[in-house]
Amino acid sequence: TLRWFVWDDLASMRPLGNRAPSAPTGLVAEGTSNSTLRLSWEAASDDVGVAAYHIYRGDQRVGQTDDLSFDDVGLDYGTQYQYAVTAVDGAGLVSAKAAVSGRTLRKLRATYRRG
Numbered sequence: 045t046l047r048w049f050v051w052d053d054l055a056s057m058r059p060l061g062n063r064a065p066s067a068p069t070g071l072v073a074e075g076t077s078n079s080t081l082r083l084s085w086e087a088a089s090d091d092v093g094v095a096a097y098h099i100y101r102g103d104q105r106v107g108q109t110d111d112l113s114f115d116d117v118g119l120d121y122g123t124q125y126q127y128a129v130t131a132v133d134g135a136g137l138v139s140a141k142a143a144v145s146g147r148t149l150r151k152l153r154a155t156y157r158r159g
Contacts, residue, residue: 065090065131065139068097073146078121081146084113088131088139100128100141122150 068085076082088094099107099114102125107114119125125148128141 062135062137063091064137065094065133067140068129068131068142071127071129071142071144073125073127073144075147075149076115078149078151079117079119081116081119081125081127081148082113083116083127083129083144083146085129085142087112090131090133090137092134092137094131095134096132098130098132098138100130101125119148121148123148 065088068088070084070086072084074082074084083099085097088097094110096108096110097112097114098105099109099116101116106116114129116125116127124145126143126145128143130141131139
């Protein structure tokens with residue numbers, strides 16, 4: 045296995061990227077329509093740098109992004125969903141999960157009244 049090294053001082057070296065990133069913080073899920081939930085979070089930190097965020101709905105991975113938000117589309121209206129987000133660094137190490145739940149908006153009914 046090839047590892048990169050950085051100098052801590054002139055007498056020693058430590059391997060770069062042997063610590064997983066911190067978990068994303070401030071995770072929020074907001075229903076933006078009756079079929080979409082927007083997840084947003086604050087950046088994780090890492091000694092190598094965060095390369096991507098993996099998004100899970102329940103136990104299924106539903107996406108990946110390098111942004112600090114993700115829109116999950118095609119959902120059922122008025123339904124509660126459980127999400128988790130992990131950070132992945134350039135060395136492939138994965139953070140702990142940050143978890144949140146959110147609900148899509150209820151289906152709106154238009155009513156027309158004659159005046």
